[in-house]
Amino acid sequence: MPKRILYWFRNDLRLHDNEGFARAVESADAVLPVFVFDSRWYTDLAELGFRKTGVYRTNFLIEAVTDLRRSLQAKGSNLIVRVGNPVTILAELAEDIDAEAIYASKEVTQEETDTESDLSKRLKPVNIDLKMFWASTLYHVRDLPFWVSRLPNTYTQYRKQVEESSPVREPIPAPGQVRLAGAATGETIPPGEMPTLATFGFSPEALQHPDSRGVVRFTGGETVALARLNQYIWGKELIRTYKETRNGMLGEDYSSKFSAWLALGCLSPRLIYQEVKRYETERVKNDSTYWLIVELIWRDFFRFVALRYGTRIFKPSGIRHNLNRKWRRDLALFQRWAEGQTGIPFIDANMREMNATGFMSNRGRQNVGSFLVNDLGIDWTWGAAYFESMLIDYDPCSNWGNWNYIAGVGNDPHEERYFNIYAQAMRYDAAGEYVKHWLPELAHVPPDKVHLVSSLSADEQVKFGVTLGENYPLPIINPDKWTKPEKHR
Secondary structure (H helix, E strand, C coil): CCCEEEEEECCCCCCCCCHHHHHHHHHCCEEEEEEEEEHHHHCEECCCCEECCCHHHHHHHHHHHHHHHHHHHHCCCCCEEEEECHHHHHHHHHHHCCCCEEEEECCCCHHHHHHHHHHHHHHHHHCCEEEEECCCCCCCHHHCCCCHHHCCCCHHHHHHHHHHHCCCCCCCCCCCCCCECCCCCCCCCCCCCCCCHHHHCCCCCCCCCCCCCCCCCCCCCHHHHHHHHHHHHHHCCHHHHHHHHCCCCCCCCCCCCCHHHHHCCCCCHHHHHHHHHHHHHHCCCCHHHHHHHHHHHHHHHHHHHHHHHHHHHHCCCCCCCCCCCCCECCHHHHHHHHCCCCCCHHHHHHHHHHHHHCCCCHHHHHHHHHHHHHHCCECHHHHHHHHHHHCCCCCHHHHHHHHHHHCCCCCCCCCCCCCCHHHHHHHHCCCCHHHHHHCHHHCCCCHHHHCCHHHCCHHHHHHHCCCECCCECCCCCCHHHHHCCCCCC
16 A cells, blocks of 8 residues: 655745655655644634734735645645644544654644644554654754753853754755645545635735835745845845844844744755855855854754743743742733833834834844833733734744743843843934834934933924824833933843
8 A cells, every 4th residue: 555644734834954744755655745724823812802823924824835835736746725623634634545644843832732742642543653853943953962951041051062062954955746645535635725814814904005114025935935045145145244234123134034934934944054154155254144043043042942941931930930020910001012102112113013014123022022021010921922913923932932031030040131222222223213114203303302202392392293192102101210320231
């Protein structure tokens, strides 16, 4: 009997450097590629008033899955697409084709590993194996110079050890032709309709008019991801100055923007590494080329932190299991933050950018996180959940890991990560260009006043077209504390 394998695509929506899929194609006579839109991703978080997965990431995911289907069709195969409970759907499809096994990429966070466990239990009575492959990091988990249980507490310690002792494996080439598995009865498995935003309860008009102020039009899929990689490194050679520009806030080119495609696995970190190394050999090697690799190592670190600490990264007490820190659960205050209505321009501009586009710079994320946690004292898990809903490039390990650090409940011994918002604004947006880009009501306020707009006199408000409390909110905290000499950055 021909050997058939069902390949379950998850956050590995690519054909290049996909070990699990390559192994399935190599070892089976026929493969059934499947992607399941898990209906649980779209549940409402009733307490907070938003959905677990928002419209921007949903649209990006649909685009990525559509692109993967086209790529598989070009290789003589197809992608079976379903919506519902992946455990039930996968088990039934595996039985339909008389599969010997299901292959899939390994995840590390609770919801994903619970699904893996449930699927394994469902398959065991029918004698179908579930084989998982590590696929998401630059350094393979088996190549680390320590057990994950001995993961260093600080990123710097981790980076030094892996750079010194761990190899980066070569990317695996995409397979050639892929023979599509049919049902054991000889019938063709229906490929299924690609869902739309309306399938998940979003208005079809939700993304009809993308905000033109966004830094880049994020389109999901491996095809666009590879084009972005080529453009960033070879076309525009932006990697040459990455370290100097990476803290920018306006425009497409200040940073790589690879994060969205990395999050869904449309782009392999090992391929990025390979291209950076080739650039260093053929063009130039400098601090900027190295710094892009440093960012990939950071991404790895958060994934291994999640693997080590499990569900602790999702709890208010965090990795530290700090039960002494008490958090406010003031929904009205949280909503002011979420809507970009705090009266602090640098915070509001960043939040409004994310709300309008599904993206925010890393610099912005650090600042709005610090403000929510340290200035407002709001439960940091609310902020992490809001980012999960809104961000196109949401990745559970990086998102919740970063929020653990911001909240001072991570495994890093440096507890306090407080940002002086005014100092940060003056350092990274001294001319006020970013703030005015997203807060047009402040367009006529001079650069030296725009970040402390709440201090405008009545005459100045008239002169600059701002009415505090009407067309721009009064601040929810007193920003004067940031202008006094103190230790915070």
